[in-house]
Amino acid sequence: MATSQSFSDRLCGIHAATIVPMMSDFQIDEPALAAHIASVASVPGINGLLVNGHAGENFVLSLAEKRRVVELARAHAPKDCLIVSGVNHESSLEAAREATALEQAGADGLLVFPPNSWALAHADGCVIEHHRRIRDATTTPLMFYAAPVGAGAMAYAPPLLEQLVADRRFVAIKEGSWEVAAYEQNFRLIRKLRPEFVVLGSGDEHLMTSYLVGTAGSQVSLACVVPELVVSLWNAAEANDWERVRAANEKLYPLVAAIYRDAPGGRATARLKACLKLLGRLSCDAVRPPQPPVTPDELHALELALRLAGQ
Template sequence: MSAPLTDRLRGIHAATIVPMTEDFRIDEAALADHIASVSHTPGIRGLLVNGHAGENFVLDAAEKRRVIATARAVAPAECLICAGVNAESSLDLAREAAAAEAAGADLLLVFPPNSWALGHDAECVAIHHRHALAATSLPLLLYGAPVGAGAMAYGAATLERLAAEPRIIGIKDGSWEVAAYEANRRRLLALRPDFAVLGSGDEHLLTSYIIGSHGSQVSLAALAPALLAAFYEAASGGDWARARALHEAIYPLSVAIYRDAPGGRATARIKAGLRRLGAIPCDAVRPPQPAASAAERQALDQAMLAAGLLEESLVR
């Protein structure tokens, strides 16, 4: 008998990238190699495909299906495949949700439409998720947007309303703010003790694990899966000395990828890091994002050196 889905959400779930060719087509072979390499790393419990790191906002419907099908084909059978679904229209969201289930996803992460950052009626959120629920038999995860994402982040009343739906089983808390994460976690677990609250702010994972976390869906694990798996193992086992030591290795990497200005550059930087390590042949990202700059690459070199991913003799 398989473990309950919420149990399978424990641990590190890598948010993978989509390697592309220089003319911005998906590199199918590199995609399969990347997903296989990450998913077979000991300690990686699952994958988030078609998330922000996977450039879900610039992939078409057929490409998203291929990414999911590739993940299902090359990942271990026990690897949980969560597919991000991201659409401005609820009707498009429903089609995307149904296609993700047909392609082999185990559950869906529903992203709030980008237009919501400018403001929206609270009923919009309920309607959007109802369309996803009606289109598929899969369970859903909520996406807790960053507190700096305007009105996109869900308020307390909205979270409570969504969590009342039994097929919504958890949240990827990407609030990127420790106080908001703890408040959301306490609120949701008070309503549903079985609710999976995933502390998934790559820059403050240690703090999230001290507060408590069901697991994490993080793009750092696409670049350094073994390091992130070891970190979670130490934290979940209460070995805080080892967790703190691993955090010291991870922290410079998280800063170079997520915090250094300008914002919104994580995917380009992760791809540049993977290419530097020889894990993908090309680090192109789809327009309008440019590839990593020389300064970004230099910062990544130093961070990967500190994390033990890159040898000192190779650092520029």
């Protein structure tokens, strides 16, 4: 798509991280996915989509399925919608093949996820090598993903982050630290190293705080459930109207806690899908095993949080 804006410019503002609707047999429901993409991407203020992210169950999709997700996003989102696809694979060789395929499918940019095995242990050289292989297999703009500090060794310490940011093929980072001190430390380091580098404050649990510290925007799954509220929070922050920011945050906070914070962890995708079903935007909220469906307690908390958010 022809545009006068650079990829980095187009990353500004709110980008929704979408889910992948599935049928009861756990196969992708393509018509529901197309409708989900079209609905979310058409909301004023949603400037782009992150597909094949954590919310999109990227760790349990095949390469063919991930490619199809990008194709559907390209076909059903508005023509000016920026499409970024996640790349997530334990093998660097397979991650590079995946990146090539997703670029060919029409992604405007690629977000490189740290393999889950890195949460156990890894050498810094593994991180550099993984990103290098993806870089060398593609030509599209690339982004880093900064994992939550609770993800153990998966999170990038400042010395490693400094090495990563030095690679000019990478132009942005989804800063998902989900811990304010780490977010601010990383934000300040990156801006010192490369002032033009795009930092997206994307920890759904502290959007208001990251907007106060500084950010160019967000790629967040919360925006696939309540896109208008997330956009209103961003617009108020951009206008330095912090009273309006706090009011929007008050509406969002119970929902953020119910989706992302309440124990047990790792349940966000199931809860996002349950929210969309409660709102009448999804007929089946199945998630692929090993994730089980939401429990009655989770469902009750989500129902209450949606009401408090005015949904």
